[in-house]
Amino acid sequence: MKELKRLAGKGFLVIGRAGMDLYADPPGTPLEQATAYTTALGGSSANIAAGLCRLGCDAALVTCVSDDAIGRFCLAQLEAYGVNRRFVRTVGGEARNSLALAETRWDGFQSVLYRNNAADFTMDDRDVTGLPYAGFSALVTTGTVLAAEPSRGATFRAFDLAKAAGLPLIFDVDYRPYSWPSAEVAAEVYSRAASLCDIIIGNDVEFSFMAGPGGDGLEKARSLVQDGALIVIYKMGEKGAITITPEGETRTGIYETKAIKPIGAGDSFMAGFLAGLAEGDSVAGAVQAGSAAAALVVSRVGCAPASPTRAELTEFMARAQMRPAG
Template identity: 65%
Template sequence: MLQEALAKRKFLVIGRVGMDLSPDPANTRTRDAETMMVAMGGSSANIAAGLYKFGCDASLVTCVSDDAIGWYCETQLDQYGVDRRYVKRVRGEYRTSLAVYETRVDDHQSVIYRNNAADFQMSLEDVEAVDYSAFGALITAGTVFAAEPSRSATFRAFELAKAAGLPIIFDVDYRPYSWPSPDVAADVLSRAGAMSDIIVGNDEEFGFMAGDADKGLGKARDLAQNSAQIVVYKMGPLGAITFADGAEIKTGIYPVEAVKPTGAGDSFMAGFLAGLSEGRPLKDAILRGSACASIVVSKPGCAPAMPNAAQLEEFLKTHPGPTEA
């Protein structure tokens, strides 16, 4: 049963960790930067860190380069409480991802270095070494499927997780620059979605999977009817529609003054899953995820900006939202 699995509060997270650089102070353009804020990044690592802040256990499966950037990421994972026993160092020309993004909304610039990405070197052997019985659920984001051997390794992890009774939680997280072609991405992400129990994506991502921007909502509804137990269809400032048990739940957002557009999806996932793991009603868990997203975009950094339970409760207590869906 999904709720029983999530109640274990032990998550296996597959995907990248990286280094984030952002010009400091906020609103500084990269081209004008003299100093940079440095922080841990990478969608999967951010989710894992967010879950730990809510009292969950999170273990990361990925590869990092055997150099100063990879070692930095290992240290950051330790500081955020993320178990890295399944994080492997790789040598050669492979490099840990580096993101340079601005803490500004207007004319926001993000540059992500993914050439010869170390995390794409995750292999079948790496995922087969995991003790899946120690976890309650598996989480991943679409980036892991963009290249081999990571793609095949992650599909193998899905198989092993299912065999161990773990639900699969999938953040579509489509990033065109990582993929060889849109056709390959649509096929692979659709395969991953069909194997997943919880799917989270935005309207553009579901539209992409459906092959037509206007058919995204239908794609999300179809996945909920035929394979997934919960599908969250995010619509930015318009809130979200969640499909589960034949029902459609509409939720709003918590408006804030954003200082950047990055990190919202990762924080939403952490807050949403933490809420479900605590046994909260589905609508409540979605709104908590939405509040987490708002908190993160209102502060510099991604992993550093993710709230803990006390910070989330204070935000919910003082914010007049959410908006009506």
């Protein structure tokens, strides 16, 4: 796809939240019994950016963080992963970064997310208007940033500016109901965003949600390609994924792994998939790379710290078995 050849530059501009994750320690401990925690960088966009850097790409994050210890933790973690933070603005007042408490276990998994007065929602036009879009290979965002103003309007402004600079637009649906005023607003905003993007990734529940009451999620995904998207990936959990392009559809399975938690797969899939495309993989090969990255992350503690390096990903794909699509 000649429209995506720009990805070979391996420079990604990622819009969205960064936060702190707290994992009950040792692994397997329920939150209500936890007396110790390990910390990690969190937030879907920050996780994607960190994952891209771990895989040999460059990533810059556009967001706002709170002017407190948690915001400074996020900045330090971004720097540790090699994420360019020059487009991260610190905000004062009552704004706070996201704080997620989670367990490292599969059965009975629990997580609690604090998003009151979220700092990333304060991102506005000043944060996106002067960005050097032409110096990047693509713009990546997740649906979380669209859940409130002024960050929603700023993101759509960034879409316009990035598209004018020739960048592919890449969208991870990432629907979190608790962030939205209503399901109807979320469906309308997500459909608008998806209609503007070149690559859209989501799961079966998210596409069904976008299709509206009684709608068919897979048909919604297909319609996006019919309307101009280059790649739509319809993920189905343990059943694998359907990749839809103007040339047709392909089904892929998932890699066998010993999962210890159910979170982090989506962010790592996006990072692995984009890094694969940037390396020159076919769409099918990039989907396999994304699936492998997701399998590795759910088998490790944390999300950003569990992201594989290029060497780890290559080694895993060489030895692991891919389960056929369901």
